[in-house]
Amino acid sequence: MQNMERKRADRIADDLEGLIFDGTFADGERLDEVQLASRFSVSRTPIREALQRLAQSGLVEQIPRRGVFVRQPGPVELIEMFEVMAELEAVCAKLAATRISDEALEDLQSTNKRCMATVEASDTDGYYRENQHFHAILYRQSGNRFLEQECLRLQRRLQPFRRIQLRVRGRLKQSMAEHEAIVEAIKEADGEKAATAIRQHVSVQGEKFHHLMASLTIAAE
Amino acid sequence: MQNMERKRADRIADDLEGLIFDGTFADGERLDEVQLASRFSVSRTPIREALQRLAQSGLVEQIPRRGVFVRQPGPVELIEMFEVMAELEAVCAKLAATRISDEALEDLQSTNKRCMATVEASDTDGYYRENQHFHAILYRQSGNRFLEQECLRLQRRLQPFRRIQLRVRGRLKQSMAEHEAIVEAIKEADGEKAATAIRQHVSVQGEKFHHLMASLTIAAE
DNA sequence: AAGTCTATTCTTGTATACAAAATGGCTTGA
DNA sequence: TCAAGCCATTTTGTATACAAGAATAGACTT
Known part of the structure; x- marks a missing residue:
């Protein structure tokens, strides 16, 4: 069986995924790292990890030096x-x-x-x-x-x-x-x-x- | 056109991908973060980003609290x-x-x-x-x-x-x-x-x- | 002598500090 | 009045410091 222990960043990624799916974050909205960090009561590090995961699965777009933006498919x-x-x-x-x-x-x-x-x-x-x-x-x-x-x-x-x-x-x-x-x-x-x-x-x-x-x-x- | 400016972590990910493809890193081998950091003359942070990208594309397997291991397809x-x-x-x-x-x-x-x-x-x-x-x-x-x-x-x-x-x-x-x-x-x-x-x-x-x-x-x- | 328990060390995961770049607003000039 | 350029603030990207879990080796017990 798979390893059940997961790091905080993984759980945050899942949570964020849910929040994007249910429309809490609208299309085009920027996801502020520090805001999310305080929301989840963690530092920016696991937030950034989670956002990168989402970027790879295509749920958000990561624009270098700009930030990540919710990207709902048209x-x-x-x-x-x-x-x-x-x-x-x-x-x-x-x-x-x-x-x-x-x-x-x-x-x-x-x-x-x-x-x-x-x-x-x-x-x-x-x-x-x-x-x-x-x-x-x-x-x-x-x-x-x-x-x-x-x-x-x-x-x-x-x-x-x-x-x-x-x-x-x-x-x-x-x-x-x-x-x-x-x-x-x-x-x-x-x-x-x-x-x-x-x-x-x-x-x-x-x-x-x-x-x-x-x-x-x-x-x- | 796409944004050409990429962060160091992205280039490192590509480099690592190449190193895995050409067999420099053998199957099952552990990729040490600090070693790679000194090899690329950066801190662990961009290395970790790169490794996570590779993990998502399936080139390496990331075992929590253990490390990442090269995973060549059988x-x-x-x-x-x-x-x-x-x-x-x-x-x-x-x-x-x-x-x-x-x-x-x-x-x-x-x-x-x-x-x-x-x-x-x-x-x-x-x-x-x-x-x-x-x-x-x-x-x-x-x-x-x-x-x-x-x-x-x-x-x-x-x-x-x-x-x-x-x-x-x-x-x-x-x-x-x-x-x-x-x-x-x-x-x-x-x-x-x-x-x-x-x-x-x-x-x-x-x-x-x-x-x-x-x-x-x-x-x- | 073998196995297990424990302490030390090493490695990953997270927090924080610092650097660099972009945004926004202000000033200044036409 | 508007535009352009510069400075301040904000925000991302990277480095470093710290915490916690895992590997390892050594001592103790059976």
């Missing part, structure tokens, strides 16, 4: 990231179709069942959790740990925007139908079919595009 | 990374097939011509440069800047291993034929064909696999 970049996410997941599905283990396939189906239950119960948080697990299984079953890591990284980055999407009326039901198609394709070991199904599931097109844009203007106000 | 991870690279480039090619501009297509063809010339002249460095440009055009012409960045990132990481591969006898000629097939498919705007061609070009299979493994054992001695 509409174009978001579409681009979702496009890449869709393609990466499609690769996972393609590979998983032939590489998946029997136990994992069981897990995939039971997760999907639990997912459906949360839809019936209108349990958005529950859906969110089970859905994430559903996708995580596919990443893992691609049999490519590096690919899995890349998927998790991008998923994490898109997390807040995906969550917004879930609020769209009827989205959950449609999403479940798509899950169903993915599971079917994988059961048939049809890689291309699975890839197409999950690409459809993840990519932002049609109505989803419209809703994503709408959510952005809301978030920007 | 055979399995290398294969995995090449698999992802092949799929990412396949996506680029698929998208570029329909999105590419006329000028870029011209550039692609002329780059390929220059590439062939370097093969004739047995100019390995020249081939390396032109080949990289060839791929960079495809990344850009995917029309997805985020995808482009991800491709460049991974390409950079695989750079040293790809370079080794070029030394294999006859590889350059075969590689040119593959380029030719890619260009043809894109000229026909056939996304799937282009994707398949470049996937074949990048992925490590058959003889290439064998040579990659051989190069690893050489590097490890």
Whole structure:
């Protein structure tokens, strides 16, 4: 297992990430090192470490001798990231179709069942959790740990925007139908079919595009 | 244009990256902060910044309260990374097939011509440069800047291993034929064909696999 | 003699002090 | 009145000092 002990800087980075995700820090806003230092009751050193981590993951932009600024992705970049996410997941599905283990396939189906239950119960948080697990299984079953890591990284980055999407009326039901198609394709070991199904599931097109844009203007106000 | 002024820590990170790539620092070796500080004639602060950057890009592993250790990818991870690279480039090619501009297509063809010339002249460095440009055009012409960045990132990481591969006898000629097939498919705007061609070009299979493994054992001695 | 406990030393993580560069405001001149 | 240049303040980048956890070696016990 991974080392659980983490330094303060790491926890601060996670906290800051959360604060950026939930909109506490607006787009373009400068993150003052001394202010954050007093806020977290630490010196500038761990703050700077945390900011550098965020800069590398793309959440903030670090301009030399100027400071770091929150950098929320714009509409174009978001579409681009979702496009890449869709393609990466499609690769996972393609590979998983032939590489998946029997136990994992069981897990995939039971997760999907639990997912459906949360839809019936209108349990958005529950859906969110089970859905994430559903996708995580596919990443893992691609049999490519590096690919899995890349998927998790991008998923994490898109997390807040995906969550917004879930609020769209009827989205959950449609999403479940798509899950169903993915599971079917994988059961048939049809890689291309699975890839197409999950690409459809993840990519932002049609109505989803419209809703994503709408959510952005809301978030920007 | 980008800000050209960079801090010392950034240049140190690049230097260290080079030192890891060329094997000056062996796999598993601990990078001592004070040693590096005196080597670069700076304090520990910029060294630590640089090491954290390397840790995030995966070149070194940072174990809390222990230090950072060089982490060269093993055979399995290398294969995995090449698999992802092949799929990412396949996506680029698929998208570029329909999105590419006329000028870029011209550039692609002329780059390929220059590439062939370097093969004739047995100019390995020249081939390396032109080949990289060839791929960079495809990344850009995917029309997805985020995808482009991800491709460049991974390409950079695989750079040293790809370079080794070029030394294999006859590889350059075969590689040119593959380029030719890619260009043809894109000229026909056939996304799937282009994707398949470049996937074949990048992925490590058959003889290439064998040579990659051989190069690893050489590097490890 | 081997193992363990402990003290010392070394290394990382954090705080603070200092240097250099950028921003902003003021003055001065046209 | 406006612009340009200079000074003060603010802020980032780097160096150093300090604290805390880990490695190591030596002594003591069984």
